[in-house]
Amino acid sequence: MQKYGLIGYPLSHSFSKQFFEAKFAREQLQEASYELYELKSLQELPPLLAREPGLLGLNVTIPYKQKILPYLKNLSPSAQTVGAVNVIKINADKSLTGHNTDYYGFLQSLSHQLGEYKNLRSLDGYRALVLGTGGASQAVQAALQSLKIPFQLVSRTKKQPKNLLYENLSEALIAEHRLIINTTPLGMYPQTDTCPPIPYQFLNAQHLLYDLVYNPEMTLFLQKGNEAGARIKGGLEMLHLQAEKAWEIWQSPEISTK
Numbered sequence: 001m002q003k004y005g006l007i008g009y010p011l012s013h014s015f016s017k018q019f020f021e022a023k024f025a026r027e028q029l030q031e032a033s034y035e036l037y038e039l040k041s042l043q044e045l046p047p048l049l050a051r052e053p054g055l056l057g058l059n060v061t062i063p064y065k066q067k068i069l070p071y072l073k074n075l076s077p078s079a080q081t082v083g084a085v086n087v088i089k090i091n092a093d094k095s096l097t098g099h100n101t102d103y104y105g106f107l108q109s110l111s112h113q114l115g116e117y118k119n120l121r122s123l124d125g126y127r128a129l130v131l132g133t134g135g136a137s138q139a140v141q142a143a144l145q146s147l148k149i150p151f152q153l154v155s156r157t158k159k160q161p162k163n164l165l166y167e168n169l170s171e172a173l174i175a176e177h178r179l180i181i182n183t184t185p186l187g188m189y190p191q192t193d194t195c196p197p198i199p200y201q202f203l204n205a206q207h208l209l210y211d212l213v214y215n216p217e218m219t220l221f222l223q224k225g226n227e228a229g230a231r232i233k234g235g236l237e238m239l240h241l242q243a244e245k246a247w248e249i250w251q252s253p254e255i256s257t258k
């Protein structure tokens with residue numbers, strides 16, 4: 001049996017289990033299975049690996065995306081760039097390699113989106129506002145750096161000297177930043193009537209709003225952007241791209257970078 005799974009705490013709802021079980025059924029991968037492993041602490045990881053010798057790969061979620069780093073022998077370039085890990089490949093010698101597929105998923109999805117109506121060379125004109133400074137924001141920031149899109153962080157608190165507060169978002173700042181990315185959980189089911197507190201009235205057809213939230217597909221953030229004439233993109237494509245990339249990593253030969 002080829003086993004895969006998700007570690008995190010708590011694990012009430014998992015997109016990954018649903019996604020991989022549907023994939024295994026669709027592709028007739030009868031030998032593959034996907035389990036949820038709720039770990040109260042990462043000290044429970046080594047006993048889990050000993051108990052489950054068939055495990056080939058893990059997804060990692062809140063609160064372990066950074067805490068997992070000391071348990072890993074190697075880090076892929078994506079994990080090194082982001083400084084966090086959401087996918088682990090378990091090598092033949094049982095050592096662990098960390099990857100970040102959120103970075104990959106966002107980079108691919110945003111590039112598709114921008115490429116749909118712009119030659120990528122003209123990304124020069126884009127500046128981005130990144131709403132939120134958590135784990136997903138780190139992957140988004142690394143992807144924007146790769147695309148050479150300058151960005152400013154927007155946060156509820158002045159935790160980094162250069163970040164903006166929501167109340168700083170003037171008409172001029174909104175006009176200067178044509179790409180606005182929501183990396184906060186605002187709008188996520190079941191709190192679907194919430195959205196980031198930005199001045200939506202200053203948005204226009206020049207803007208692209210990207211929401212990492214994928215449930216619902218049409219969040220209030222996107223709805224308000226749409227009403228103001230902006231282009232919009234939800235988080236579902238990124239979610240699928242990052243999950244397929246995890247599968248590709250688990251099937252590929254081992255890497256040895258640190």
Ligand SMILES: NC(=O)c1ccc[n+]([C@@H]2O[C@H](COP(=O)([O-])OP(=O)(O)OC[C@H]3O[C@@H](n4cnc5c(N)ncnc54)[C@H](OP(=O)(O)O)[C@@H]3O)[C@@H](O)[C@H]2O)c1
Nearest residue numbers: 132133134135136137155156183184185188212235238239
């Ligand atoms: N589509 C995908 O593939 C994908 C992948 C990863 C994550 N996501 C989604 O992205 C969202 C964030 O995930 P995460 O792992 O980054 O979570 P996280 O580490 O908890 O960070 C979220 C950040 O959002 C801000 N925030 C939190 N609560 C807020 C509130 N009530 N009002 C305003 N800002 C708030 C905070 O930044 P400040 O303290 O700076 O304000 C926080 O650091 C989740 O909804 C997750 O499902 C989607």
